Amino acid sequence: MKRKKALVLEDDQLYRNLLTEILEEFDYEVCSFSDPTEAIEQWDHKEQTDGHNDYDLILTDNRMPGMSGLEFLNRIRQQNRPLPDHCTAVISASWSDSELQQAQELGCQIFHKPSHVYRIYAWLQQHDHPGRGGFVKR
Numbered sequence: 001m002k003r004k005k006a007l008v009l010e011d012d013q014l015y016r017n018l019l020t021e022i023l024e025e026f027d028y029e030v031c032s033f034s035d036p037t038e039a040i041e042q043w044d045h046k047e048q049t050d051g052h053n054d055y056d057l058i059l060t061d062n063r064m065p066g067m068s069g070l071e072f073l074n075r076i077r078q079q080n081r082p083l084p085d086h087c088t089a090v091i092s093a094s095w096s097d098s099e100l101q102q103a104q105e106l107g108c109q110i111f112h113k114p115s116h117v118y119r120i121y122a123w124l125q126q127h128d129h130p131g132r133g134g135f136v137k138r
Contacts, residue, residue: 008032009039009060009069010091015113019059022117026124028057036064036072043081057084061113062092062099070102083107086127091115 006028010016013034020030033039060069067075069090077083083106090103093113103110109123 003027003029004056005054006030006057006059007039007055009036009058009064009072010034011061011064015061018117019120022120022124023057023059031055034064036060036067036069039072040075043076054082055084057087059089059091062090062103063094070099070106073106073108074102077106089120089123 004027006023008016008019008023008030010019010032011034016032016034020032023030031039031042033042058073060072062069069092073083073088073090086107086109088107089109089111091111091113092099095110095112100110111119111123
């Protein structure tokens with residue numbers, strides 16, 4: 001069975017590593033970036049060489065230098081690239097009303113920083129993602 005792929009965008013290295021570790025526990029192959037523009041460049045390159053580059057899950061911080069997570073998701077959508085149904089989440093320590101509305105319109109799960117790990121586990125389990133499963137409290 002083909003392993004599921006996840007994209008993590010987070011400029012804080014510690015939080016990016018934590019998110020990557022959680023997703024790997026659910027048996028995802030994780031591509032992580034601190035800069036959304038690098039992720040777009042890699043996505044473009046992968047599409048050119050492989051013909052496709054779809055992710056099964058996208059988990060992005062919203063407040064990053066250069067481009068926000070919501071801007072990234074909107075850009076992906078404008079390029080007619082698929083966003084994973086019900087498997088896209090945006091994390092932020094600070095949300096404006098318009099950002100919350102935009103995330104909801106994109107169909108994103110919303111997490112507030114700092115988000116307890118159990119909330120991310122619960123979200124992954126809710127969508128019946130395979131892996132080791134089970135809640136791991138840290």
